[in-house]
Amino acid sequence: VKANGRNGFEFFSSDMREHAQARMQLLKDLRSAIELKQFELYYQPIVSLNDLSIHKAEGLIRWQHPEKGLISPIHFIQLAEETRHINALGQFVFCEALQTVKEILGTRSNFQISINVSPVQLSSSDSGIDDWHDMLSAADIPASAIVAEITEGLMVNPGALTQKRLKALVKSGMQLALDDFGTGYSSLAYLQEMDTDYLKIDKRFVDNIKANSQELALCEAIIVMAHQLGLKVIAEGIETTEQMKLLLAAGCDFGQGYLFSKPLSKQNFMNLVSQKTVV
Ligand code: C2E
Ligand code: CA
Ligand code: CA
Numbered sequence: 001v002k003a004n005g006r007n008g009f010e011f012f013s014s015d016m017r018e019h020a021q022a023r024m025q026l027l028k029d030l031r032s033a034i035e036l037k038q039f040e041l042y043y044q045p046i047v048s049l050n051d052l053s054i055h056k057a058e059g060l061i062r063w064q065h066p067e068k069g070l071i072s073p074i075h076f077i078q079l080a081e082e083t084r085h086i087n088a089l090g091q092f093v094f095c096e097a098l099q100t101v102k103e104i105l106g107t108r109s110n111f112q113i114s115i116n117v118s119p120v121q122l123s124s125s126d127s128g129i130d131d132w133h134d135m136l137s138a139a140d141i142p143a144s145a146i147v148a149e150i151t152e153g154l155m156v157n158p159g160a161l162t163q164k165r166l167k168a169l170v171k172s173g174m175q176l177a178l179d180d181f182g183t184g185y186s187s188l189a190y191l192q193e194m195d196t197d198y199l200k201i202d203k204r205f206v207d208n209i210k211a212n213s214q215e216l217a218l219c220e221a222i223i224v225m226a227h228q229l230g231l232k233v234i235a236e237g238i239e240t241t242e243q244m245k246l247l248l249a250a251g252c253d254f255g256q257g258y259l260f261s262k263p264l265s266k267q268n269f270m271n272l273v274s275q276k277t278v279v
């Protein structure tokens with residue numbers, strides 16, 4: 001039943017029907033895309049703000065659709081989560097990231113790739129996450145080369161299986177980053193209990209940073225607090241040199257954003273990494 005303005009209620013509006021049809025079509029496409037392996041992992045460099053060196057990157061999934069071209073994850077992650085296809089996508093992402101970081105670690109030391117791990121993966125018994133430890137061992141690289149980015153929502157009220165998994169991942173040596181910080185309600189106690197390594201300041205704060213602004217004051221406070229808890233800070237969505245300078249002055253450790261680089265195909269990313277800095 002849908003509220004329909006002053007006409008009261010209607011059982012199934014044409015809007016809803018179109019929405020439901022589009023969703024069914026997307027789901028059908030998503031299923032075949034998984035079978036046909038139409039996904040690709042892109043990489044966005046994360047730079048050290050004081051010298052712009054690249055020591056990390058975030059893996060971001062892309063769907064290479066035969067007709068529609070490159071599709072952004074914002075259009076399919078939620079549906080993939082609702083239908084648990086995210087588990088298959090998540091395994092693909094983990095394997096790709098592992099392979100790429102292994103290649104990089106063959107030519108230089110100390111590199112990390114972070115991947116976005118959905119709460120659905122952590123709470124599904126069949127998500128494959130329990131194999132990550134063995135896969136990391138088999139890859140023969142330090143487990144700390146992979147960082148799991150977890151969103152705040154998850155930290156508020158994690159279920160028993162999720163907690164057990166997070167603890168096991170941390171114990172195996174994988175690192176944890178708290179993604180999109182500032183958009184939800186994190187329990188700082190839980191952050192610390194989980195031995196989180198990185199806090200990522202959400203783009204919406206970075207967007208509005210100006211000298212003497214409230215957003216800057218907020219970022220400064222977050223950075224001080226994070227450092228006191230032993231976390232390093234990554235600012236997301238940096239697009240201007242002004243934002244970069246203010247964040248650097250505020251003590252922020254790392255930055256990620258179009259100012260440095262957009263997410264790149266593996267080939268382009270590997271070329272950039274071999275240069276070691278973004279400039
Ligand atoms: P996120 O984890 O917050 O990732 C950062 C997003 O910000 C990425 O969008 C990135 O391309 C974009 N971005 C980075 N720097 C800038 C900038 O300077 N300006 C602007 N305007 N945007 C910037 P993307 O790749 O479209 O991903 C969107 C979201 O989809 C991600 O947000 C994440 O929540 C989700 N996602 C992406 N890949 C995966 C994945 O492999 N697994 C899961 N579960 N979620 C994923
Ligand atoms: Ca992320
Ligand atoms: Ca840790």
Ligand code: CA
Pocket residue numbers: 179180200202236
């Ligand atoms: Ca984020």
